[in-house]
Amino acid sequence: MSSIITANDGRDIMPGANAPENREYNMFIGPNHPGIEGNFALKLVVEGDTIVRAKTEAGFLHRGFEKLMEERLFIQNIAIVARICVPDPDPNEENYARAIETIANIEVPRRAQFIRVLVLELSRIGSHLFTFGGHAGTIGLYTLPNWSISDRDRVLELFEELTGGRVYHIYNMPGGVRRDLPSGFKQRVLDVMSYIEERLPEYDDIFFNNKILLNRAQGIGVLPKDKALEWGATGPDLRGAGFAHDVRKDDPYEVYGELEFEVPTGEASDAYSRLMVRRREIEQSISIVRQVLDKMPEGPVWNKQPNPLKWRVPAGDAYVRTESSKGEYAYYMVSDGGIRPYRVHVRGASVTHGVHILEHMLTGARIEDASQIMFSMDACPPEVDR
Amino acid sequence: MAEKELTQRTAWDKVLANLRKRSLWMLHYCTGCGAVELPPTMTSRFDMERFGIMPMVTPRQADILLITGYLSVKTLKRVILIYEQMVAPKYVVGFGSCTINGGMYWNSYTTIKALDRYLPVEMYLAGCMPRPEAIISGFNSLIDKIGKGEANSWKDYYENYEFYKKNQDHVFGDIETHHDVPADGRYFGILEAKR
């Protein structure tokens, strides 16, 4: 009777008495999350709003490119390499073509070299504009993405005219480029360049000098200067820490050695300084594009290669590096003299930025900054996953 | 059966469908490289919001699950989890050739080759990758289908759950989504319509 009333049924287990306190909990940023760049995941262990431990998780975009390349012909692979980094695909094409050229000692016509630089720099501009959009999105400023991504479309239209593809161009062939510039293309490129140049001050007004951005991005995601080299940062992330290293300068490829451009660097090594490095790189890229168009010689754009279906690249290996918009992008290609590459190792620019450096920088950060830190590193998950 | 359902639509259903089609939210999930064409579609140049299509963050809020390209097995697991979390009516749109037949990853060891074996696909957008114009035109035909009451593929998941489940299990074994799909179908009266 009393047990009905008091519910005192002897089950006085009191399971909470000696239970541990739940202080830490998991937060997942990605893969289905707007605060993540692409299909990637940050698995955070959080206490309050401070990240105690951070772990990245990749592999959602893993397609096994390296394996696919081993199972396909040299010529087939041109079509798929661009897919390794989606926002900035051309360094892949460049690397792939240049690796074959290095192994097989293929000469690239001078005009083709200029065109390649043109394509690479346009791709860099597009990629940076894309990143600005993403970065602005992380602080909730949706006006800038609307502007910058639609401005990027102008660059994509140039690509479309030149190569037939908006995003993936399949344009660099071993031995040159697929086709010459269409007539009037130079002028259209110049128009787009001056358009973007005009737009940059507007971006400054709404984004780069925005009080909120200064408030949020400065002092966030600091990559310690003494650690930047040690942790293997490259590209804008390294330059944001004050080191003026650029593969285009240090290990020049194509005609970069003949072009004049500055390597912008930042001081504070925080999210804002990396962002500003990218912003100033756009100006440099515009200048490079102008120089390229100015200096571009006439001539053939492709040295004809043998029947692609029977094409055997001589045995050998090559390690080629390119400065992509994300950082150092390298391919290690081994050929055993067959019709397929024996091994292609893709060293994406983001393998350091998006994995270990990010994990280090997120530890101790706050969850409201996690996504911004990720975007400020501009890690590109497909490069990590391949 | 589908025809029967179509002819049985009341005036209210028609009005509702025509209102519903004006608001479609797409899950913000970049499953593959096609996601790179979505920002241009959303932003000023193509402005998807004209048609009431917006990206939405969590599966509970979304109507459209856009599979942007190839699906690795690892992602497929998450996609299925997310698909089951979405509230019906929900539409899976396969985007790009990879969802149709594996595309250029036809010999990849991690990507699935036919999306409709694992999820009920409402429509496909072919291409590698489809341009923003193609996306918008695709969505417009989805809007038309919804308005006409023809977009009912989501019911298929409840009705033929065993088929999908078998294929899913074949790829990665059992996963715990904490969601009992057949029971759901019975509870909401979706399975009754079949009988």
Place this chain on the structure above:
Amino acid sequence: MNSGIGLIVWIIAYPFVSFSLGVLLGGYGRKLTARIQRRVGPSWIQPFFDVVKLMSKKTNVSHGYMHDVAMMMLVGGTLLTMYFVPVPGFHYFSQFGDYIVIMYILLVPPLGMALGVGQTANPNGSIGIARALQMLAGYEVTFVLTFIGFAMKNGTTSMYELMMIQQSGGVATWGLVTNPLLGVAALFCLQGMMNEKPFEVVIAPHEIATGPMTEMGGKYLGMMFIQHLINLVVELTIYMNLFLGGATNWFEYVAKLFALFTLVMSVNAVYGRFRTDSALRFFWKLPLPMAALGVILIMINGI
């Protein structure tokens, strides 16, 4: 209109009126944002389509009874506030509750939401709620101080009477004109109250995947939308009644509503969002001292 049949008609029609206004405002806001972003933007009544779509979802996911009740509390609380805020021609209920009542019943919808979100058992939602509650200490405290000063000056806490006092002498007696410090401070608070950027910390998709809305889908989200739309009208009207002299007729009312909302949405479009603690610091550094100064001025004048 505040007695008899007219009153009953008002009481029944008013939710629909304010929902329609909310839909127009919401659509206008989205259109305006789109134009600032150089887009075409959605339909003018896009929020209506969204609500219909959400409410007509076939399957809905709940996490428990509190989750359900919370939605009723959310919409109920907002409608309750709506009745107590006087609008031109309809101020019947303001005799039963002054602004202090409104101030507290404004907390009913957030409380309802907080409880419902709590039951969805998602840390994203809980963080969103924690942020929302912390933001109260920023904007709500400041807004209440502006109200306290204004009420003290005019010797009444009734919103209707405050509105009438402002209407006595045209623009010159508007709260914003007579007490500019309070009015401007309250404008900042309005931005926070409406949860727009730069104070949109609660629904921060990139940080906490839309916070409280995380687990809301179907009709749950639909009810949140309904609440949001009505809330737009209520909050703008509160500011209007306290500092812009309310409105004498519906034309003026709607014009002021849209004008005020234009301001709010324009700021919203060109700013990102603060961190929660920065937002609080901002409120404590700028609007709160501003309001305090305004109140001190009133006290000095009073003596």
Place this chain on the structure above:
Amino acid sequence: MYTQALLALPLVGFVVTIVLQGTARRSPAILKTWALLAFVAMAAVATLAFPEIGDTYTGPMVFGSSLSIGLTDLSWWFVMMIAGITVLTSFFTLGALRDTGTYPMYYGWLFLKVFGMLGLVMSRDLLTFFIMWEIMSWATYFVMQQGKEEGREAALGYLVYAIVAGMVLLGGVLFIHQSAGSFEFAVITAYMAKAEFGILLASVLLVLVPFLIEAAVYPAHGWLPSAYASSETSMTAYLSSISTRMGLFGLILFVFSVFGLKAIDRIGISAHLNLRTILLVLAALTAVLPTYTALFQHDAKRLLTWHSIGQGGYMLLGLATASTLGTAGGLMHIFNYMTYVALIIFSIAAVEYRTGTTNLNKLGGLIVKQPVAFLGMLFGIIGLAGIPPMNGFVSKWFIYRSLILGGYPFIALAAFIATVGTIMSVYKLIHNTFLGQLPERYNDVKEVGLLMQLPIWILMGVVFTTGVFPGLILQWIAKIQVGMGIVPIAWTLGGVAREAGDLNMMVVTAVFMATFAVGAIIFFIGGKRRIVSQYDNYAAGHFLNKDVPYNFNYNFYSAFDHIFEKLYHDAPVQTAIRNLGRFVRMVADYVRRFFTGQINTYAAYYVAAVIIALAILKEIP
């Protein structure tokens, strides 16, 4: 007649309980039932004593004046509150106390405490007041000792404060007696109206300080949290709800009746800067600082005990305005707070009964297991946060309105800041206890039995009813206000009359019900819904299960943490505040060093002091 019986009953209860104590181990039910019956009888007698309001009964003569008790409107109101909450508590303990043997003399000391409190509120002269005050303080100390181990230490902390308060009060009593020549309230009132400023100031301070200590007004609040929080949970409810308010009762009695408001207002330099201003500022500090301390507590009971302090600040705020609305709000808040804090702590006790913990970081998701406790806490926190339609709102409305219209904008702001803090901390309370994810270990937890539910249901009814019909309480408050020499409030059943302000809770609630119904209609227009597992949840595409910690409850208000972590360390204001607290604690420590920490020593000192006091008294003709 009933008045004496009322006072005698708890004393009899005390004696009988001591006799029955032997049965406690064998069959706790006997003791529990006896206590309940005695308290119910007491409540009945208290109700029957209603016609005797205004009569005074004299007791034995001491030092030339007779001890006298009697009921006034104010004291009958307090008596009813004490009786009501005591009955509910003893009812709750029927189920909640698993084994009375664990808490020896739980009921015995409770009886003694009730005796002290009843005597205090019914005393009609200074000497009775003092004696009852002392009995109450000591009983409180013994009651607190009935808790956990750490409660002993905390109770000792209380005792130090209580003894200081008692000493000062003793001094005050003697001083007043010496000045006015009598213990009788009426004589004192007449004397104080014309007394010299110095004498007035000294007597007011000597009397008020103990009250402020007992009411845990800032900065003398340090004893309360740990002392209350480490008591047995049902006793925490009892102590928080009524015991702290005895200091406030003394304050009301002395400020408004014994000294008279006119006399009090002579202490000051202008109408806006006087003793009441100091009280207002103290009250504002009491409302704000402890509330924000509550925000960072990890223990449900401790969190609420900080609110006990903070809400006391509200009551003092209302009373110190000395306006019609303000005192009505303050007085009403005493009642309202009593109801909802008891409700909340009973709910927590129900949770603790099943889970064995009140640690907010160990709980979570219990709503599905203990819905009644959840509902109780929900009603309670709505009241505590002061949101309509619960009763907490009404009293706060009065306080705000009086502060705004009385020309205290910043005090009103402080009150609102405290309200925001309250909302935040109560949400944390309910979220961490009942919402969020249910840890696997609580899968077997069930709702508590009917015996424990009943007080929760009753209090829910009270909280809601008095919120919707504040007139039920206001009619009494109007009467009390007459006795306090204040213009009584123009009440209606639903709030206040039009000319006193715009509030009609009946309309507000009716509209709320209607709009809630509209919400429900909209809800049911939408399609069917299905309750899903807590693991079927958005985790950005990750799979959840019981091994994935996915519940946010620690460091809930982290933005505040980020802002104030610096302030805690180096801001001058904080340092000053901390130093003040440290000073008070130092004094307390000093006093404590004087005492040895041994209870017999305390008693010895105490007896000595009383004997000296008696000796002095003897000298007075």
Place this chain on the structure above:
Amino acid sequence: MNAQTQAPTTSRPPAATGAPRMTEALVSAITAETGIATFRTKSPRRIEGTVQADALHSFAAALRSRVGFEHLSAISCVDWIAEGEFELVYHFWSYRDSHLVSARVRIPREPGSMATITDLWLPASFFERDIHEFYGVVFQGNTDLERYILSDWKGPPPMRKDFSSRDFAHEHFTFKDYEPTWDELIDGGYHGQKRQGEGSDE
């Protein structure tokens, strides 16, 4: 994880300061400082050589601290199945001298085992884990060899030459309507010798 504490930081030249050395000078510096004389110029700014597996760690440490190759660009793995060996190629970059050194290490395929260099370079952790996942090489001393990209993968290490992606895909995934086999027309079919398990579909 604790690379920052263990890394030799003393004699590390500040990045990109000091006059860059010419290739020949660099080759002799490498020989002198590391004691390994296999390094030769391969092409402009590329130096390569062979290192014994057990000497790699000390070589890398010396290369980093004494020669100034501060940047580990990548670690590549090549499966020379015919020889039964894995070739690990470590690519080091010198910011000062703008040269790349590729150090080749051959280890037996079974058991693939190698000493880690994560204590010298944090980024090595990613590359080593990658090689572990895709080739099954175990790096002794690397504490973080948990599955990362292939966390849900149940098959053999996929980059090994004896694993055929195409066969795996045909066994595990259902294709739509047609099965692409046109590639067999080229060069005698799929890797010449594969596809003998034709039609086995259990």
